[in-house]
Amino acid sequence: MDYDFVIVGSGIAGLSAALKAADHGRVLVLTKRMPELSNTAWAQGGIACVMGDDDSFDEHVADTLNAGAGLCDEAVVRTMVEEGPARINELIEWGVEFDKSGEFSGAAEAEESHSSYDLGREGGHTKRRVLHHRDSTGKEMIEKLLAAVNADERIDVLPNHFAIDLITTGKLGFVTRDEVVGLYVLDEDSGEVKTMRCQNVILCTGGCGKVYLYTTNPDTATGDGVAMAWRAGATIANMEFMQFHPTCLYHHEVKSFLISEAVRGEGAVLVGQDGKEFMHKYDERGSLAPRDIVARAIDSEIKRTGGPCVYLDCTAKSREFWAERFPLIFETCQSIGIDMSKQPVPVVPAAHYSCGGVETDINGRSSLPGLYAVGEVANTGLHGANRLASNSLLEGVVVSHRAIDDIVKSRAEGVARTEVEIPEWESGDAVELDELVVIYHNWDEIRRCMGDYVSIVRTGKRLKRAATRLRNLAAEVQEYYWGHTVTTDLLELRNLVTTAALIVDSAQQRKESRGLHYTLDYPERDENECHPTRLRRS
Template identity: 50%
Template sequence: MPQAPDSPLPVVIIGAGLAGLTVALHLAETQPVIVLAKRQLEEGATAWAQGGIVGVLGSDDSIESHVRDTQEAGAGLVDERTAEFIARHSAEAVEWLVARGVPFSPDPEGPLGLHLTREGGHAVRRIAHAADATGKAIHDVLLDEVKRHPNITLREKWMAIDLITNRHLKRSAQEAYEQARDMGRCHGVYALDIENGRIETLHAAAVVLASGGAGKVYRYTTNPETSTGDGIAMAWRAGCRIGNMEFIQFHPTCLYHPQERSFLITEALRGEGGILRLPDGTRFMPAHDERGELAPRDIVARAIDFEMKKHGLDHVWLDATHLGEAFLREHFPTIFARCLSLGIDISRQPIPVVPAAHYTCGGVVTDLHGRTDLPGLYAVGETTYTGLHGANRLASNSLLECVVLGRTCADDIQANLPEKAPKLPGWDESQVTDADEEVVIAHNWDELRLLMWNYVGIVRTTRRLERALHRIKLLRQEIDEYYAAFRVSRDLLELRNLVDCA
């Protein structure tokens, strides 16, 4: 739908997870907002987050302690200024969520009346949580508020294709738009209405990439179907710097079951005393790290991978039977119910677990206001590389980053709205036809994900990486040729984005 001449341009947010919804709510009091979600609004990585959100709230905690834990988990590659800024605003972030009605697990004796739990890599209890489904609890509350806000338009099953930058203006409106002589700005986005195949040109005062990570580039992942690196790939194609994409965090404990390929077993279960064991019952983590099961995720994931390869195992066991049924039902109701539905009573049986790709620690390079290298383009959340996570993310820092930097991003957008809007060219489909070989997409999708898992997984070698690079270059050429010849679809766009991320 064309923009009315006198109405303000909207801010277009790509992604409806915690990062995108936080930006939308902060912006919507003064600015119209459009939020694009390529699948159901309730889908996405936020709703899958179990553990919680960090808040430096307790009397036994400090900003310095949180920064120190973040640095250690990130192998010393964390940007200290970023970590300090986010830790300093963590209590404020939790308070903002409490004020919106997020039903965190209570504790009358706890700070803000909240129960704080502990996860691997944390020196103290500092994680506010809603039982074992924190992400869903937060997402449900914010999504309900967004749905009711008159200044926010939600577009479900709409997928961004590419950003509209100055290079697009050269074909049409540069002479009529004096600011187009600048070497770069993001003016909007081409978006696909997935259900009817219509492509729309969306003018935007600013575009915010909040589309999550690229976990689906791997065969085994805890990520939802939405995690195909869309924002990262679009920003890269627009000329933005991408940083530290080699740092993919592998969660140590994904449920190993043929009926549940992506169900995560939260770190908090180990934080409360869960023990990793071999099939004969041997506890193995103390041999790898003195912190045992409370070591950071990368150490635990590598330890499990080592033991599986050493003993020829398909999985290891996470034993929580000693915690008791009442405790497990109260603190981990989602995990208890899901496992029970699969015939696993976790109060009496250990849980079969394997590592899986979990979090993209790298991404679009941004500052503490979400600004990218391209004026008018912002990014927040797992799509970004802010320097917070380094080589490995500390548990429960991700939701915190979304809330803290979602606010600063919105503030910067409001302070830097463009005065003019150029005329933008429409999407050109004159040289393409309907695809007649969908099998090409399915085959390349499977090949890419298996290749990445086997050659660019938890443990990598130079020879494996060289082989992977050679094949990925060929895959990318095939996919680019297919993209140039046929009309776009969600499957094709996701494959194109994944191979760019790979």
């Protein structure tokens, strides 16, 4: 199978890249589940962009740099922010609808923007600049982008196809220049492994929240893109910075359900077991402090009081407001007997977003020729040590646009690429899986290990324990992988253990506390350590 562009993933980054690439060649979108299932589809809050006349690019840049704790690339941040409005207009042209101002009864009057859109405010933002579609912004985006992709005959979409590994000239024995020339892909329905020839592979595979026991991510977030890129020899950066969302609904009947930060942006405050607000003890911004600060504060309060959770007090607004502005959240709380306007909502932190990933430039170009990465799978320098809320969807559309432009420009400049014969996939003496208990046991052990030792607060001793356990698990998984024919479960396990090990290895290298990486051994920032953590397979 031969394509000009192969895009792995069907979130906002992948679908917007496909629509851009269709003007320049044959496009294939691969997704290991159905295309509407992605991290983007679960996004509630919205997309950050300067739209109001009471806001400015400089202020959005400043907020992003402040949240990033000194590790953002300022030039990258400014580019993302300044190119945001143009990309928002494209989303609207593709059919995405954002809420207009005046639609919600009891909407906040303070700092009211003069934009025609109802702009929300989230933690770390000094102004209202988050465009949204109720509390299902990601779902709205995916539905409209997927409709546009399906209507474009130049784009092929293959659901239930799992990208196993990148094919590089280095793996094929060409030692003078290592570059991507294709990839092997498992057809999950037939069990066949297909060979894809392509000199421009764009990873848009999302995050890796499933390496943790408690996460807001869908089951698909198993770190596939980072693990693939690592095995192929690309540079991986800043994997120690895993963002824990402060407010995941705590209830035995509902798993992995996020209470959007935008709820706090509309006046909800965090309270302890005693019903008293506690965030002012940790930060003058209170419940609207950046996520790393809020997550650590909640973790501290839970440990101090011995309670299982803290609470989000939403009683300052009416039932009508919450039902109109956040219908999904309101209805979910209602389903378990909680009226947001009258009762506090129990919440706990949960793994949410990886600020590290495949290291790229502003155009999504990785260290490996022919390989691009866009979205959560990538590390462009935008997020630094902590992501500012709602900047991720912005990054997805801005970088996907620039990635396609970069590829087209390279073609026009006649950049030479290696032409090689690609061998078919061989299973050798591999046999079919005889029992799944090994996979499920190891999956559970990885997630518990990460939750116990590599969570919000870390120590060198905990990280060392995690590293030892993961090395043993990685060896066991590798032996199992080579001895059995590939399946989705086995491939996800292989990627999970690789990604978990990268997080631990990165965390062990950083001898300070910065942003999302907080260690009791080095509780202060050290400006001598203010640089990215880079890993590359030898």
